[in-house]
Amino acid sequence: MTLSRLILAYIGLLVLLALTVASSFVDLSGFNTLTNLAIAAAKTAIIALAFMGFARMDILVRLSVVAGALWLLILFVLTLIDQPMA
Template identity: 45%
Template structure:
């Protein structure tokens, strides 16, 4: 079994450039009045940032299939927890204050 190759400077700078561009897109999006679509776009940009980190910095693109499977299972578990939390928040009735 060979040792994994270290990340190249080009890939690291590419990831940095992509993350900075996505950061600028997120900051610019805050000033554009799109209503509810702002949330959708902001979440899409954050998923793109997470993919850059997963594929480049965590080197999942060249990782073994078992490691990819473990990372995917963790990501799906986190997504499930977010969905359950959102479902709980959206289905609660508002309780008026007692006074």
């Protein structure tokens, strides 16, 4: 891992942190949760690719991670569908 890639990952995480803080001050009615989940997914992708070496893993490990992420996405969608809109 080169220093420039780590610095880019750090800057990307700081930008996403700023977006998270900014989204808490903006009223998007029902889309605040969706926006924050998308930002969290982007942060997770940066951490997995930059710090955990996800791109260098074997294909079976990557397939397991993708299957787990898909299952988590299904659970999030089912949870958000169940929430009443205020």
